Amino acid sequence: MTSYAYLGPRGTFAETALRLLPAADGCEHVAFASVGLALAAVRRGEVAGALVPIENSIEGSVPSTLDDLASGDQLQIIDEVTIPVRFALIARPGTELASVKTVATHPHAEAQTRGWLYGFLPGVTLLPALSTAAAVQRLAEEPQPYDAAVAAPLAAELYGMQVLVEGIADNDDASTRFVLVSNPGPLPSPTGADKTTLFLYIREDHPGALLEILTEFAVRGVNLTRIESRPTKRALGDYYFSVDVEGHVADERVGEALMGLQRVCADIRFLGSYARHDGKNSHVRIGTSDENFRAAREWLGQIRQDG
Amino acid sequence: MTSYAYLGPRGTFAETALRLLPAADGCEHVAFASVGLALAAVRRGEVAGALVPIENSIEGSVPSTLDDLASGDQLQIIDEVTIPVRFALIARPGTELASVKTVATHPHAEAQTRGWLYGFLPGVTLLPALSTAAAVQRLAEEPQPYDAAVAAPLAAELYGMQVLVEGIADNDDASTRFVLVSNPGPLPSPTGADKTTLFLYIREDHPGALLEILTEFAVRGVNLTRIESRPTKRALGDYYFSVDVEGHVADERVGEALMGLQRVCADIRFLGSYARHDGKNSHVRIGTSDENFRAAREWLGQIRQDG
């Protein structure tokens, strides 16, 4: 049976997201303790793919996911899904809100609910957990490790716990983007509303390198939707850039931009082209449609032949 | 007595770094449980400044520090210090390496020592802690919460614990940059080897906005040494940019670039100009020295007056 990995344990937002993916429908869902372990399972061929968080509207990109994708054998993003992040305060059945003195959760969840926690539970002590779901699981399995946990409502349900308060995120519109990662293979077909993910390594740390890279995109009318600088782990100030752009590598303008980057960069890792979760069509600037590129190529061919 | 805040508890790398700062010499060093709490103490005027981590050569920028500086009352960076990150495996005196089955540490330290831990301690269980020093402290104060902790050697010394193995970082050259943050006030004098930190908010999410920003710097010959995109916490894909550039706001080229950005950006937060930890002089491109700017201004003045 085909199986898909996700960042576990059971009850995380990753599991919630995986349930929304058509590709994973009717397949086995396997929890892994870290993004790195989930991706390793993909690379070993134990699972067909892994759904991993890549970006959060509050916390920004998930650095460890980017770094795990940037190093090791090449992988490929074939789909994405975005879900709203709704945190709940969860406790053992029968717990009173007033008696909550210690709360455990993952640091990212803590960062997104800190305002509420300090506001409504003055004097509360916050404890770290490996994941939001793990915090709930330990609440269920150990006598009294702490009074409550912050996690997705799904976790309460799975572990027989009780939701004390729902919607405690400081920012109601928080959402997390997950990408479905597989081994390299045939690309998803272009849909007209696609995204392409790349990791770009500057040839040398020369001022203006980023300007050069952005110009390669701009000249071909390719829009960026995300750009992150990440350290290469060699020295402070030595970066690579992780970018998402509108369009599919099969699009002429994206293809030419990628060739330009391949010539300009020290290294470039192609992470895939895939349908956008929001279905928004790529903006096509005048003169940059596939038809424009084909006409230009034909014109050049004639000139080269006949003057 | 003047006091300075740092990310505690006692024994963290932040404390190690604070001891290197001339400004804090002979002052009281006060530990805080989070960067946010340390900065709040600065804002309330309880401490003269706070030394907080802003960038790590392995993990990249420290998002929570950036976000705490970006929101709330304006603060100012007045100095920086960079220290090598040397991790040690620390246990109660008398512990044998072979008996270590559970290890606690902060997730960032775990990320930087994971290779060593899984390689030399197969089957080890890793537990999260609020800081590396907190992991050592709990080891000292509770009966047997876990077998060992990963932290700075200083923590072993402070809490009476034993260093089992030194230098267990997967990457020997790792280093962390800390910045000293105070309330806004007179700027440190330019030294010729300065850095300026800014937070830039795009006017609207239009393609090419980042290209525009970089061009404002490039035209005046101002080099970037760090650029980070961070979510504004409003929606996925809505960013602000945190940048460090070479030079002091008192430098003509930096001043004109900042005025250009102020006109182009929706908002801009100036975080300070301060001496670089590495003492490297700013690169001054031909035509961009203070003298060049003054000569140009004088020339313009004459033209405006006499044609």
Place this chain on the structure above:
Amino acid sequence: MTSYAYLGPRGTFAETALRLLPAADGCEHVAFASVGLALAAVRRGEVAGALVPIENSIEGSVPSTLDDLASGDQLQIIDEVTIPVRFALIARPGTELASVKTVATHPHAEAQTRGWLYGFLPGVTLLPALSTAAAVQRLAEEPQPYDAAVAAPLAAELYGMQVLVEGIADNDDASTRFVLVSNPGPLPSPTGADKTTLFLYIREDHPGALLEILTEFAVRGVNLTRIESRPTKRALGDYYFSVDVEGHVADERVGEALMGLQRVCADIRFLGSYARHDGKNSHVRIGTSDENFRAAREWLGQIRQDG
């Protein structure tokens, strides 16, 4: 009595244009044999100004005018006027069109009427003259130097000749732009619909120099209305650029752009800021108004003082 120079002899388009200039109203109008001689008279202080052709919609810029302005003592453009160019075929009274076999005119006029001349006077012989008016003058003064001349209708009137055919220009919309040149002095006040003329010398013949120059304008939102490359007369491929831009040097955005160019260029000659003949207001891109520049300068001043 104040006098103004123009490119003579009497009856040229330059004289037609000079009559339209308010500044020259009621003053003496003095004809000179060349643009160079007219400008020399300005430099010697013999005339208050000279009206010289700088650009023609058919022929392009007038290279000799540009070169005469670029070399020698600095001069200043203080006004401009544009007139439609209406050519007529002019002969001695009583001449039949059918008998016209030889026609004299200035080479520029010939270029603009060639189609008509060869079409309606097959087999005609064309002869060069020093100016269109000179061709009519010689027709009037010598026995039979040629059968007809191409010139402005005004010339026929002044020399007692007859217009055989009016409106013989191949392109009906042709127009010529004249500029009024004086010695350097106080600039005309900004009107909101101004133009500034500059000569820019590249620091060295490096690829990308023109791109740099254009970027200095673009960053400050200054639009170009004309750009000409002209040889510096040193070697093939060694150019200077003559440009007109929207706006007055008193405008903040124009002033900052000029200071940038002064730092980037080997040399720069400011030829003046003056009201546009067409009264079109400068386009002011968002963030580039004088008010925006002042606000940015004030903001910078505060930062430099208080952090």
Place this chain on the structure above:
Amino acid sequence: MTSYAYLGPRGTFAETALRLLPAADGCEHVAFASVGLALAAVRRGEVAGALVPIENSIEGSVPSTLDDLASGDQLQIIDEVTIPVRFALIARPGTELASVKTVATHPHAEAQTRGWLYGFLPGVTLLPALSTAAAVQRLAEEPQPYDAAVAAPLAAELYGMQVLVEGIADNDDASTRFVLVSNPGPLPSPTGADKTTLFLYIREDHPGALLEILTEFAVRGVNLTRIESRPTKRALGDYYFSVDVEGHVADERVGEALMGLQRVCADIRFLGSYARHDGKNSHVRIGTSDENFRAAREWLGQIRQDG
């Protein structure tokens, strides 16, 4: 017998240049009264090619040549040659220098010798001629049209006249570039030291259009060696750009730049790729060799196929 056209009459610099062209060796050389007539003969197939002046180190580009190439049926530049311009003062045998009161020549030659003429022949009257050689021819054929002519020494020899003074140009290093123009056909093979000539029409008169065009070249590392703005003859301020760039259209970087321009411009006219007269190899920026382009295309092909 194959024949080649040049700008006559006999004795012009154009004839001097044509004698240097290997392609025209042993062929008939036919003089034409204007560049337009010479090009018309090419278009009608009466001559194999025409050698026409395109650029002069003193006067700049030759506007009428550019305009004649820009309009009418497409033509192709297949070679170029540059010759030094050495002017002589030429008179009937036996003439004394002191007796020279009137001098005829072409306006361009006059512009380049004016300093000498006014300096050594004070009070001289200058008369226009259709070409330098025509001035000498008329001197030989008519009784006494004027006292002397300024032309190439070759003209004195051909018409039996005498060189009074040699080397009277105000600038010793003046040179003129001629191009050999034929009907469109197979391109000359790339030599590594080639030039490509283009006429570019802006899509609309939007500010920044020239910046866009230059960026298309810069991104592919293509250097410009000449750029001229020329009026389109529609209205003042409506331009097309005539540019020469380093490299051959068969070069990958030139080809991609041309395709980019074809997509960006309203219209583009390709005038040919041909060996440079000076034999200077094109500068090839890192990452822009043909090999770099081929490697990038192969890399893209693999990505598109296999992810």
